[in-house]
Amino acid sequence: MGNEDSTRLRDLLGGDQADLLRQWTEGAAKPMQGRLTEAELHQTLGELLALLVPALGEGLDVEGPGYASVRALLTELSREWARRGFTPSETASAVFSLKDPLFAAADRQSAPLDTVIAVSRWVDGLGLFTFESFARARESVINEQAEQLLELTTPVVKLWEGVLAVPLIGTLDSARTQIVMEKLLQALVDTGSEHAIIDITGVPAVDTEVAQHLLKTVVAARLMGADCTISGIRPQIAQTIVALGIEFGDIPTKASLADALLHALRGSGVDVVRQQRRRAN
Amino acid sequence: MDRVPLLSLGDALLVSIQVDLDDETVLALQEDLAERIVSSGARGVVIDISGVEIVDSFIGRMFGSIAALSRVLDAETVVVGMRPAVAITLVELGLSLNGVRTALNVERGLTILRKLTAERHPRDAEDDDVAFDDHGGDGGEVMAAQPRA
Amino acid sequence: MTAADSPDELVISSGDDVVRVRQLVRNRAQAAKLSLVDQTKLVTAASELARNTLIHGGSGRVLVENLTRNGRAGVRAVFSDDGPGIPDLQLAMTDGWTSGSGLGLGLSGSKRLVDEFDIDTEVGRGTTVTVVKWTR
Numbered sequence: 001m002g003n004e005d006s007t008r009l010r011d012l013l014g015g016d017q018a019d020l021l022r023q024w025t026e027g028a029a030k031p032m033q034g035r036l037t038e039a040e041l042h043q044t045l046g047e048l049l050a051l052l053v054p055a056l057g058e059g060l061d062v063e064g065p066g067y068a069s070v071r072a073l074l075t076e077l078s079r080e081w082a083r084r085g086f087t088p089s090e091t092a093s094a095v096f097s098l099k100d101p102l103f104a105a106a107d108r109q110s111a112p113l114d115t116v117i118a119v120s121r122w123v124d125g126l127g128l129f130t131f132e133s134f135a136r137a138r139e140s141v142i143n144e145q146a147e148q149l150l151e152l153t154t155p156v157v158k159l160w161e162g163v164l165a166v167p168l169i170g171t172l173d174s175a176r177t178q179i180v181m182e183k184l185l186q187a188l189v190d191t192g193s194e195h196a197i198i199d200i201t202g203v204p205a206v207d208t209e210v211a212q213h214l215l216k217t218v219v220a221a222r223l224m225g226a227d228c229t230i231s232g233i234r235p236q237i238a239q240t241i242v243a244l245g246i247e248f249g250d251i252p253t254k255a256s257l258a259d260a261l262l263h264a265l266r267g268s269g270v271d272v273v274r275q276q277r278r279r280a281n
Numbered sequence: 282m283d284r285v286p287l288l289s290l291g292d293a294l295l296v297s298i299q300v301d302l303d304d305e306t307v308l309a310l311q312e313d314l315a316e317r318i319v320s321s322g323a324r325g326v327v328i329d330i331s332g333v334e335i336v337d338s339f340i341g342r343m344f345g346s347i348a349a350l351s352r353v354l355d356a357e358t359v360v361v362g363m364r365p366a367v368a369i370t371l372v373e374l375g376l377s378l379n380g381v382r383t384a385l386n387v388e389r390g391l392t393i394l395r396k397l398t399a400e401r402h403p404r405d406a407e408d409d410d411v412a413f414d415d416h417g418g419d420g421g422e423v424m425a426a427q428p429r430a
Numbered sequence: 431m432t433a434a435d436s437p438d439e440l441v442i443s444s445g446d447d448v449v450r451v452r453q454l455v456r457n458r459a460q461a462a463k464l465s466l467v468d469q470t471k472l473v474t475a476a477s478e479l480a481r482n483t484l485i486h487g488g489s490g491r492v493l494v495e496n497l498t499r500n501g502r503a504g505v506r507a508v509f510s511d512d513g514p515g516i517p518d519l520q521l522a523m524t525d526g527w528t529s530g531s532g533l534g535l536g537l538s539g540s541k542r543l544v545d546e547f548d549i550d551t552e553v554g555r556g557t558t559v560t561v562v563k564w565t566r
Binding site for chain 2: 116182185186189192193194216219220221222223224225226268
Binding site: 301305339342364369370374 | 434445448453454466467469470471478481532539543
């Protein structure tokens, strides 16, 4: 059955390919609403059609070895369109719109119902694969962007000679906290700083996992020969920490970044003194 | 088996670990150190692990042993240059390295040793000639200064 | 899960072998593109387990291979010995417990350093410890 179907499909596709492509492009262009030029669409779908015809010679299984180059093209297409902000449906629809011209051709040739069903199933396979690739492509774009965002929002700041600080802002999750930890520790080595301050004034909530990571950062800094203070603990967070039973032990915590800075400065032998104003007589 | 070289830096000994340590090398190091501390009258030992990628519980225990060994011979020990990845791993491993002092680098380590020795031997510390300077920081043999009579 | 290529096997019968195990696991971890911290954790765990195999198991072997699962790469190391086995596994997995044969922190610490940890042991039958670390 499969062989007959693929032969019939090849006949349908083999007919007037230029005309088929034109119909396909028209159908695919409609939902795009001009965000993609017809010329570009024509080119892309033309490439796809050129690969589909020989692929049919290998059968109807879109996941099979004969469709490797088709899959590669569809993957490339999904990636490109994902980057350009098209939705997964829009991308898959472009492929699904191959059905209409094929149905029309089947109708003209009075093809049996079996053939029509085969057309439908085959294009479904192609469309679904496209949808899948799109989802994977979009995930990897999101991951890349998330990483970049993480880089931007975890700056390590030099407050003084030998004193580094990481002002954390926003919700902390395990992954982000670990990255902060590694960045801070590396910065201590690179700058030869002996004091680190992790300020969590801008963090609304802390869960057990994040608290553990913060503690580990402090202990790791100590192991390396530096000291680390946590500042900016809000009352709510303090309550959560106590409620969760997390032991902060002898880890210095300061209410504000200012206090932590003063503590670090004193630790490095520097003191801050209020200037005496001399009154003119 | 490699033998870890020991360098004299003023009144301190610098142990710079560059190789993957196996059991025999560790034992040889401890023997060499004990001997050298006594023969040179060194007051401090700086173990530089900035070239060490892996510290497991065996190596961790080695640091503890060397610190204890040195103390018995009237010398203090500082481990310096621990890499962040190593520190993070040690915390996860649960190894606390209790009793082992640490510092960021050789320079800081020498400063700490100087302070410690001043506390333990106040009379010697008054002598300018007895110092833990590394004279430019490139190591090498430096004759330990003789205290003024 | 599929194996990306063929596994390497190393005999662990001396202190030098522990060093070789570290180097092998490090190479595999780099091939899997594990982050530096994750590489360090895995190699450290391998060092602990190799030492256990040597000291507690008498001698043994390790099988190391690269894996992929759901598009993520990983490294698996299987340490096995025909030694005496561990009589009280629960106790051995507690932090800070040391037997005369020096198990110390090895097991519980190693477990924290990896993503998957499995131990199969029976008195008189020997011990097999399997650990896996994945890319994040």
